[in-house]
Amino acid sequence: MNIEEFFELSAGKWFSHRTSHHLAFKQSEGGKSDIIIETLPADHPEVIKLCEQHQVEFNSGFGARVTWNGTMEWDQEKHEGSTVLVAIPNLDNPMEGKLLREMGYAEKTPVAGTYKMGSDDALTLTTEYETMWSEERLWFASPNLRMRVGILKRFGGFSMASFTSEIRMGGTPAAKTNDAATNTTS
């Protein structure tokens, strides 16, 4: 699978269930969210704008918009937002490249990281911040069940590990008659 196919398979509406383990405190924190992922064409104004912000020449690549609407365990308030991602494959090896984000996970400012598609079809995203480093591995257990494991380093030490299971809502077009729990079978 290449990055474009990964984006396409990610498109749709998902129920996203996230648990973070705060390693130093041995505490966990949960969050649930509905997520909508839309692929954006290369000439979409938001893709062009993000490339300009990062001063990256957009030769080829793939964009997506991620919109979320969820709650965190600790406040039960609504957390809503959206961000745009653009993947720009390396010219010599398209299985790796840059990943631009309108908004980072750890900081609410534009960030540029890297992506790597593995031979096992898992996508690894790495982002370096000033005092932080984050890595996230995403893969599909089936076309309707996406899994994510993230790890965050602060000041050189691992501080948080997080796990997200994401179930496609409504299923794929071919499996829409089943419910989410059973059509997670590939």
Next chain:
Amino acid sequence: MNIEEFFELSAGKWFSHRTSHHLAFKQSEGGKSDIIIETLPADHPEVIKLCEQHQVEFNSGFGARVTWNGTMEWDQEKHEGSTVLVAIPNLDNPMEGKLLREMGYAEKTPVAGTYKMGSDDALTLTTEYETMWSEERLWFASPNLRMRVGILKRFGGFSMASFTSEIRMGGTPAAKTNDAATNTTS
């Protein structure tokens, strides 16, 4: 890394923090446990006994005993126990083989599954039960931080995904002066 090295790196005392996502119910459940992993020599009586139980000829392989002492969120009672594992590499490809367990995760009876060491140093364990199928991926984010992601299928549909972060208690001999939160750095 081969399976023997993975066992050796796993040896020690760990704080294990597990979260399970019940996919159909969109609920999570947490558990915390202290875990002790000891490697067992090939001629250890428990290794020999487990091979006999499974009627497996033990040409070469590696054993371990895992002992746990923890609590689950839902009852706060102590959960204690121990089990023995034996990995028996395939003769033609030692990066894959059988994994015998005195006690399975899903059923409290002896089970035989398979293991596969990936080129990315992750260990994948697959077990088929009568009506269930489980897969677990284990890897080291650093020598002092082990991660595990498991998935369970029942009657053909994914029913549970689980995530475990495990911090080495006391650290490795070389890093014993640091605390667990900071010496998770590789």
